[in-house]
């Protein structure tokens with residue numbers, strides 16, 4: 084397969100983790116005979132710095148003319164500390180999601196046996212957890228009318244949804260459930276919000292087309308608690324844009340680090356793959372950022388294009404790195420491995436798994452656990 088991929092590595096640790104994702108994808112290309120052609124473009128704070136806009140036309144055009152997009156991270160503390168800034172890096176990502184119609188954000192959550200101790204949640208609670216958040220990505224409070232009065236003493240963000248937006252993501256969620264444990268949990272606040280009541284009605288209708296899938300409902304406040312006290316109960320969590328944003332960060336605690344969490348943003352025509360973590364500016368250039376979320380986003384990309392064996396290979400390589408303790412400091416405080424070494428291990432494993440155990444670089448780094 085030939086794929087042209089736009090690489091929007093963005094800000095902070097974005098470029099360094101995306102580089103590792105490119106390495107993994109390149110390795111897959113070599114082993115399975117695919118050609119992946121990468122083209123870089125600016126987005127976020129770096130784009131504002133270079134062009135004055137968080138999403139330059141050139142970047143958007145490139146995305147419209149490629150098969151898929153690999154995204155890094157955006158943001159910069161200088162904007163975080165300045166609520167009055169009119170142009171902000173995040174606007175680039177939000178505009179991109181909207182312009183490309185990326186309406187579904189898919190975030191897999193899983194407890195890795197080797198990393199149970201990295202999570203503050205008890206092992207007995209975590210064991211066997213494996214669910215996927217389906218977050219609506221083009222609507223809700225993120226995109227409703229925004230307003231601040233002239234004095235700056237009043238502000239509002241409108242939360243809006245229409246039937247069609249809910250129907251589209253619901254079908255994807257139910258289809259995914261059919262291939263899993265056949266359960267969809269709709270998370271909302273239907274005891275208070277009109278939009279949530281609309282979600283319940285529409286999702287209940289869609290569910291009729293999937294009689295083999297059980298539909299359950301949970302209020303967001305209860306769901307936030309259930310994710311911590313009994314995460315195993317979930318299979319597919321379907322929810323709106325804002326609730327999905329919050330719940331997926333919360334759920335990352337299950338895996339042990341947000342640095343492991345990948346995501347796919349899917350539309351009718353376009354697709355974008357990104358880690359769910361942010362730009363982590365303090366870590367930029369220090370070779371400490373965990374590249375696994377970015378690399379697992381590559382697994383999602385491959386799966387999206389029907390390259391299932393290739394996708395599984397990337398996941399196996401990541402799991403090998405984890406069981407071999409070739410992880411960054413977020414997962415092992417005294418780890419000697421950085422972003423590059425973890426990325427190298429994973430792409431080397433993809434390229435040549437048999438020889439890896441004897442690779443002298445790793446042995447020299449003292450990782451006797453690998454052998």
Ligand code: IPM
Pocket residue numbers: 157173176177328359
């Ligand atoms: C995410 C991020 C974004 C969001 C930000 C950077 C706008 O937190 O992808 O989860 O809120 O959607």
Ligand code: MN
Pocket residue numbers: 328329332359
């Ligand atoms: Mn988020």
